[in-house]
Amino acid sequence: MIPAFSYRYACVRCAAPQPWGEIRYRCPVCGQNLRIQRQIDADSPSAADIVSTFQGRGQWRYGALLPVEARWASRLVVGDTPLVDCGEHGGVRLWVKDEARNPSGSLKDRATDVVLAVARRAGCRHAVTASTGNAGASLACIAASHGMPATVVVPASTPLAKLAQIRAYGAKVCEVDGSYDDAFEIAERLADDVSVCCRNTGINPFTREGKKTCAFEIAEALDWRVPDWVIVPTGDGNMLSGIAAGFLDLHALGITTAVPRLLAAQADTSDSITRDWRAGDEAMALPASPTLVNPDTVADSLSVGRPRDHFAALHALRATRGACVALSDARIMAASRDLAQRFGLWFEPSTAAGYAALEEGLATECIRPRSRVVLLGTGSGLKSPQCFDSVVPGHLRDYVDAVPRRMPDAPGYGPSEAQP
Numbered sequence: 001m002i003p004a005f006s007y008r009y010a011c012v013r014c015a016a017p018q019p020w021g022e023i024r025y026r027c028p029v030c031g032q033n034l035r036i037q038r039q040i041d042a043d044s045p046s047a048a049d050i051v052s053t054f055q056g057r058g059q060w061r062y063g064a065l066l067p068v069e070a071r072w073a074s075r076l077v078v079g080d081t082p083l084v085d086c087g088e089h090g091g092v093r094l095w096v097k098d099e100a101r102n103p104s105g106s107l108k109d110r111a112t113d114v115v116l117a118v119a120r121r122a123g124c125r126h127a128v129t130a131s132t133g134n135a136g137a138s139l140a141c142i143a144a145s146h147g148m149p150a151t152v153v154v155p156a157s158t159p160l161a162k163l164a165q166i167r168a169y170g171a172k173v174c175e176v177d178g179s180y181d182d183a184f185e186i187a188e189r190l191a192d193d194v195s196v197c198c199r200n201t202g203i204n205p206f207t208r209e210g211k212k213t214c215a216f217e218i219a220e221a222l223d224w225r226v227p228d229w230v231i232v233p234t235g236d237g238n239m240l241s242g243i244a245a246g247f248l249d250l251h252a253l254g255i256t257t258a259v260p261r262l263l264a265a266q267a268d269t270s271d272s273i274t275r276d277w278r279a280g281d282e283a284m285a286l287p288a289s290p291t292l293v294n295p296d297t298v299a300d301s302l303s304v305g306r307p308r309d310h311f312a313a314l315h316a317l318r319a320t321r322g323a324c325v326a327l328s329d330a331r332i333m334a335a336s337r338d339l340a341q342r343f344g345l346w347f348e349p350s351t352a353a354g355y356a357a358l359e360e361g362l363a364t365e366c367i368r369p370r371s372r373v374v375l376l377g378t379g380s381g382l383k384s385p386q387c388f389d390s391v392v393p394g395h396l397r398d399y400v401d402a403v404p405r406r407m408p409d410a411p412g413y414g415p416s417e418a419q420p
Helices: 047-051 057-065 108-121 134-146 160-168 178-192 206-221 237-253 272-283 308-318 330-342 348-365 385-389 394-402
Strands: 007-012 033-037 082-089 092-098 126-132 149-155 170-175 195-199 230-231 261-267 323-327 373-379
Touching: 007 160, 007 330, 033 206, 057 108, 057 160, 057 206, 082 206, 092 160, 092 206, 108 126, 108 134, 108 206, 126 134, 126 178, 134 160, 149 160, 149 178, 160 170, 160 237, 170 178, 178 195, 230 237, 230 348, 237 308, 261 308, 261 348, 272 308, 323 330, 323 348, 330 348, 348 373, 348 394
Parallel strands: 092 373, 126 149, 126 195, 149 170, 230 261, 230 373, 261 323
Antiparallel strands: 007 033, 082 092
């Protein structure tokens, strides 16, 4: 075993350090989110020594690079998701990281597993989060495996399939007649008690630590030769900042020799990060607070009016020489159909936004020919089945509706039911 790294909190904006110990959520100096900072010095282990510890299954095989011991983790296997080789596509080599294989069906499980491990170590007895669906289902799932009560605050627009999943795991659901941002603030207030862990994406710095492991798996699957681009569906920005942090960690430790560029994919009515990235790029400065937008998109996982990991997401784009693309719902749903029918991969609309962003990147030559590209498949299409009618062309729906539901009485079909 290599010696454990030491850690501290640091502000994502002003870099003010905070002591390690209890769970902290915000910088007391400027109010921005915190990040987990690993201390590296002359006595730190070598890249080869670190890689030699990557054994076993799931994301905890990277325990040497996580700020909490694996003994606090759930019994579920989170991570170890396949990197699907989709071959040549549009002049680039494409892989899809299938995060729908996680226990609750989304990448959010990586974050939740680390967050609740930290919560258990800290002695928390309850967990709460705001969610448009996936984070809530993830918290309900992982908390159930720990035997920890959980409360999920959701906007009334949350898809029924995701609500059913949350309730199936036994979590308490608090529906808010408002937006995700309203739910976010209520969840924060519910976590005023130190015995309650707030999993809210962005303000809980350990969410990034879990999402880092997705970057670790991508790099390892490609023999530590990172891709040229990773496409990240982006709502509140935490997945973007987490994936960037993972690749930057590997590079800083000498495990990889490069960092991929990140392409943030947003819905065009939920494009706060895209707007601020473009404005900041022109002004040569990152805005400290997000532009507020009014989201109205079929990609519910991306439906955020005020991104809660805004500054860290913009910093991730700058650190990786990234780019942003905002797509219409029409393009997202067309991409959903193409992704499913071309590769046999049915993901929720947020992933389809990423696939549409790839097409846009190829068309504008932002992504160059012969690039190696990984698309994050963030969650299962079964989480948003209400979107299926938007994917099936109208004339085909008419045909399907006209097909008799009873098979004909013909050889090979078996006996028909008696007709009245």
